[in-house]
Amino acid sequence: MNATTLDRWAPRALAVLRIVTGLLFLQHGLMKLFAFPAAMPMPLNTVLIAAAVLEVVGAPLIVLGLLTRPVAFILSGEMAIAYWIGHVPQGFWPVLNGGEPAIFFCFVFLYLAFAGPGAWNLASKLNGLAPKALPAAAR
Numbered sequence: 001m002n003a004t005t006l007d008r009w010a011p012r013a014l015a016v017l018r019i020v021t022g023l024l025f026l027q028h029g030l031m032k033l034f035a036f037p038a039a040m041p042m043p044l045n046t047v048l049i050a051a052a053v054l055e056v057v058g059a060p061l062i063v064l065g066l067l068t069r070p071v072a073f074i075l076s077g078e079m080a081i082a083y084w085i086g087h088v089p090q091g092f093w094p095v096l097n098g099g100e101p102a103i104f105f106c107f108v109f110l111y112l113a114f115a116g117p118g119a120w121n122l123a124s125k126l127n128g129l130a131p132k133a134l135p136a137a138a139r
């Protein structure tokens with residue numbers, strides 16, 4: 001595969017990343033609020049309920065490609081806070097403190113906040129809610 005072919009497929013690859021990330025992230029909120037596909041192993045407090053609401057509302061917006069940039073930015077912040085509040089107190093190393101998923105989601109959402117939704121997004125169909133693509137010379 002050459003660079004031209006890869007460049008042509010980049011918006012679709014970005015959309016796949018956005019959709020899969022949103023679907024995986026949705027599971028965390030569903031576990032907290034609805035015990036689906038399994039119940040949370042710990043009782044919910046106010047912080048976890050707030051996180052669950054962000055996850056259950058934000059993840060479908062990410063999957064659909066609606067308001068991707070602001071929602072991804074908020075979810076990135078949520079995951080950064082989750083890491084520092086929930087994982088760092090358990091130890092320094094992410095592999096030992098269970099914080100790898102939080103870090104991974106944080107940086108994928110941060111990337112989506114900058115990159116936008118990619119192809120196959122609902123925002124582009126609804127009155128220009130998605131930003132227009134940059135001309136090739138500006139990329």
